[in-house]
Amino acid sequence: MSNEKVYPMTKEGKEKLEQELEYLKTVKRKEVVERIKIARSFGDLSENSEYDSAKEEQAFVEGRISTLETMIRNAKIIEDDELNSDTVSLGKSVTFVELPDGEEETYTIVGSAEADPFEGRISNDSPIAKSLLGRKVGEEVVVQTPGGDMTVKIIAIK
Incomplete structure (x- = not known):
């Protein structure tokens, strides 16, 4: 097994993380993609603050998804x-x-x-x-x- 950190948590805590992950993947990710599409329609991307903001949010969401996946994968449930x-x-x-x-x-x-x-x-x-x-x-x-x-x-x- 790899040397990844183990995340001790309660069963309820893991379920809460799984719900957040599901929300980010099915709802938030789509919202951000839509924001990016709309911002692109405004024209010149080099001076488009809406586009920059949407791309920053996309990076945050993708980072959080990755973090949650790691935490869930390496969860140790406290019995x-x-x-x-x-x-x-x-x-x-x-x-x-x-x-x-x-x-x-x-x-x-x-x-x-x-x-x-x-x-x-x-x-x-x-x-x-x-x-x-x-x-x-x-x-x-x-x-x-x-x-x-x-x-x-x-x-x-x-």
Whole structure:
């Protein structure tokens, strides 16, 4: 097998990527091709900003399609039975509080392909996740962040 990166993800995360890929291939790709056709009809391509914009979008869409195909091809699904219920691991939600008097925060640790911090889904490659992986409820963990070290106490794992 090649040395391609493995993308750990949940079954739902893979399905979401497959849906995005399908949309890009069947809908978005056609829309961009149509934009290019219309822009060509405007004449001189050397001074045609519509054409340039459509070609840039086409490059982005094709790049995203290629990325998604690689991620899906190299996906490793995180199975529920692989998860130890009392240890922080990929696919688990962990609730912690920053010491001494921070607020509770809950994040689900997912593969980089699924990460969305605004939805509470952090990459297993992030500093917080790296510090928490393998830990148990009640443990205090020092997390190294770009803004400096912080100490957190794990209060729940689901």
